[in-house]
Amino acid sequence: MSLARNWWAFLLRGLMALLFGVIALLLPGPTLVSLALLLAAYLLVDGTFALIAGVRAIAKHQRWGHFILEGVAGLVAGVLAIMMPGATILALILIMAFWAILTGVLELMAARRVGPGGGRAWLLVGGVLSIILGVLMVVVPPAGGYAIVFLVGTYAFAWGILLVAWGFQLRHLHIRLERSSEVGALGSTRPASS
Template identity: 40%
Template sequence: MNPSLLSTLSRNWWLLLLRGLFAIMFGIAAFSWPGLTLALLVLMWGIYAGLDGLFAIIAAIKGGTPAPRWWLALVGLLGLGAAAVCIVNPGIAIAVIIMIIGWTSIIRGIFEIVGAIGLRKEIEGEWWLILSGLFSILLGVIFVTRPGAGALAMIWLIAAMAIVAGIAMVLLSLRLRRHAKQAG
């Protein structure tokens, strides 16, 4: 590692500590209030889609972009429509997102299994790819048939990832703090 980079990281170890602590708190909050977390994620995405749509419409009106004006206007209107759905009826937005994830997972799983069968003479351990494909299909079927459970699983995965990443950042920050003390 570059000595100046290590020195800079060591001096600012506390920033990494704060990031880690906030990630852990977010993960715990997401586990504690999964419905609220999901609603806030949909609302935040809705706000993003609305602003993106608004900026696309402004770009269509002003012109001077490489994209055709009609395309920008269409993208803008779709963004505003998606924002409206997310804000007015977040349940529908959640269901659509979960369905997209579910069908994508099913299709991916099928391709993984087909790929593994095609590669079975070329590689060893192709059954791992088949197992991965079966797992993808199973997950997709759960998301499509039970979107509520799929949404909850998605929040739990995000929460778990936040906690694990937060713990890793906290541990790294403590190592950097020790390094800073040793360096002087």
């Protein structure tokens, strides 16, 4: 299972999300321009790791579309955040809302294809959280930069926890799979008894 083999990518994505969330929550004073640049960096890293997961899935002849779409969405949102640092608060909210909703939909789609032991629950929770955040940003735009920092920081922190937990779950699955393949390999190399 390639997801289990690439557990480290989910763990890194989670740690990046946690780091971004902590910075956003502890330092609410920076302007939205600073938040846009931090968000752009996170989106670019997250999109890159999603693309890596997609390319690895392609190489293994497994389902890859949702990873590639998530990666491209993250990269496009990151580039837009870099190119428009002086954009209005509403424009930044809409970019983040689009990314959150699209990511949430893609994660829900991915959850349909992942087996029960492969982290389906984490994808479902993460997808629903992403969609809720995106819809809230569109329907009730936050009054100011602090509200955006709080919303995005809280979301990134919660998403980071989910990704880290999923990464560890996949790591345990990977170890189990390696052990079972080692036991199988040992059993097949034993000399036949006479």
